[in-house]
Amino acid sequence: MSMDQDRRRILSAAATTLLLPLAAGCSARAADTPFASTSWRDAETGLFMRRFAGTAAPPRTAEVSGRAEPVDIDSYFPNDNDPFAVNRSLELGEGGWTLQVIDRGMAGVIPDPAALWPLNMVPFGVAFNGTILDPSGPWYDGGPADPQNAFDRACSGWEYEVTHPQVMELVGVPDILQGHVQPSGMFHYHGYSATLVDPLRTGAGNADGIQLLGYSSDGYPIIDWRLRARDGSAVRLESGWRLRGGARAAQPQTNPALTPAGQHDGLYVQDYDYAPEERRMDEGVLTIALDRRNGLVLGDDLPPLPGFPQRHYAYVMTPRWPMIPRLFAERPDDSFGAIIPLERGGRPGRSRLYDGCGARADAIRGLDGRGRY
Numbered sequence: 001m002s003m004d005q006d007r008r009r010i011l012s013a014a015a016t017t018l019l020l021p022l023a024a025g026c027s028a029r030a031a032d033t034p035f036a037s038t039s040w041r042d043a044e045t046g047l048f049m050r051r052f053a054g055t056a057a058p059p060r061t062a063e064v065s066g067r068a069e070p071v072d073i074d075s076y077f078p079n080d081n082d083p084f085a086v087n088r089s090l091e092l093g094e095g096g097w098t099l100q101v102i103d104r105g106m107a108g109v110i111p112d113p114a115a116l117w118p119l120n121m122v123p124f125g126v127a128f129n130g131t132i133l134d135p136s137g138p139w140y141d142g143g144p145a146d147p148q149n150a151f152d153r154a155c156s157g158w159e160y161e162v163t164h165p166q167v168m169e170l171v172g173v174p175d176i177l178q179g180h181v182q183p184s185g186m187f188h189y190h191g192y193s194a195t196l197v198d199p200l201r202t203g204a205g206n207a208d209g210i211q212l213l214g215y216s217s218d219g220y221p222i223i224d225w226r227l228r229a230r231d232g233s234a235v236r237l238e239s240g241w242r243l244r245g246g247a248r249a250a251q252p253q254t255n256p257a258l259t260p261a262g263q264h265d266g267l268y269v270q271d272y273d274y275a276p277e278e279r280r281m282d283e284g285v286l287t288i289a290l291d292r293r294n295g296l297v298l299g300d301d302l303p304p305l306p307g308f309p310q311r312h313y314a315y316v317m318t319p320r321w322p323m324i325p326r327l328f329a330e331r332p333d334d335s336f337g338a339i340i341p342l343e344r345g346g347r348p349g350r351s352r353l354y355d356g357c358g359a360r361a362d363a364i365r366g367l368d369g370r371g372r373y
Contacts, residue, residue: 034130035053035054035128036093037050037053037128037215047102049100049102051099052215054093055091056090058187058196062195062196063199064198065198077187079174081172082172084181089185101219101336103219105219105220105305105312108309108311108312109313110311110313111330113291115329116292116367117328117370118326119136119327119328121150121353126214126215128212128213129199131196132339133188133189134340135162135189135190135323137162138167139152139153139158140152140154141156142156142258145160145170151352152353154258155255155355156258156260157253158254158260159269161266161321162191164266164267176193177195178191189324191323192324196213197213200212208226208227210303210306211223211224211226212305213317216325216328217333218328218330218333220295220313221305221314224316224317225316229286229301229303234284234285237318238288238320239290240276240294241320242272242275243265243266243272244273247262248261248268253363269326272322276289288302290318293328294317294325294327295315299312337373342372
């Protein structure tokens with residue numbers, strides 16, 4: 001979709017939406033991390049926009065339910081398999097990555113259900129404690145997992161799942177954190193962690209209602225999986241992804257000549273298939289399966305986020321895979337792509353993701369002919 005088409009679609013949606021006060025947490029500071037998120041409507045273009053500012057790091061400590069002592073995040077790094085300390089000088093805003101998005105959530109844009117954009121190693125978004133959400137892992141190249149090989153040099157199309165215990169140990173991801181530190185010192189989450197969710201809920205005085213956790217790189221809010229229906233009854237949002245059965249075989253967007261051996265056990269992203277269950281009642285709790293992007297439309301039978309349009313789309317972080325979504329509804333903003341740039345100081349950066357693919361790159365990397373970004 002062209003920028004002009006995108007602009008017309010958002011303006012059309014916005015024309016029927018009253019810009020309400022920002023939701024709690026939309027302009028916020030979490031613990032000792034000076035994070036801020038600001039949404040506004042641009043006078044020239046009419047587009048809703050959102051920018052982020054503050055330190056690109058989590059609070060130093062996190063209060064987690066059921067633990068007597070706060071979790072000291074910095075104390076986990078460096079570790080034997082992750083020799084980098086948390087860098088607290090990285091900036092989300094001016095002087096750093098200057099992160100911003102077209103705010104499709106505040107505009108009430110409902111994405112096409114069939115629209116799927118692969119991550120292509122672009123971070124999925126930013127949490128409202130300043131932390132980057134980046135679930136991408138290293139790639140299978142015919143040998144054992146290699147944390148030094150973040151790129152798919154053999155063009156297999158099979159990506160290691162970092163939240164699998166074997167990979168977590170290899171790359172130094174503590175279980176309580178579900179995240180670790182890149183060579184730049186950027187701490188980022190790979191999975192669903194109480195060190196992210198619990199402090200945000202506690203800070204908002206929100207034990208089990210709808211909770212805003214962050215914003216995606218393509219401009220939609222990210223919420224927690226627990227919320228309540230309009231009548232106050234408990235609702236649980238669950239992933240529709242399941243482990244495939246049997247031995248691994250070539251999948252769409254993979255190289256059939258290079259398929260890892262073994263059973264589908266969650267070691268690879270491609271071990272999962274989308275097979276949602278019907279909505280159901282489990283012990284009095286309504287359980288609703290999410291779409292392929294791990295998202296849903298709020299405002300029909302479920303209430304919208306406070307301060308957002310009466311009907312809007314949101315991604316969901318879930319305890320079960322994918323935890324952090326692995327597909328975008330729209331092309332992510334270039335500012336998030338710059339966190340791991342295509343080129344870095346004249347040297348290959350994220351562009352190396354496609355090394356060795358040649359003419360096969362689009363078939364193995366893309367979805368519906370999507371180009372590189």
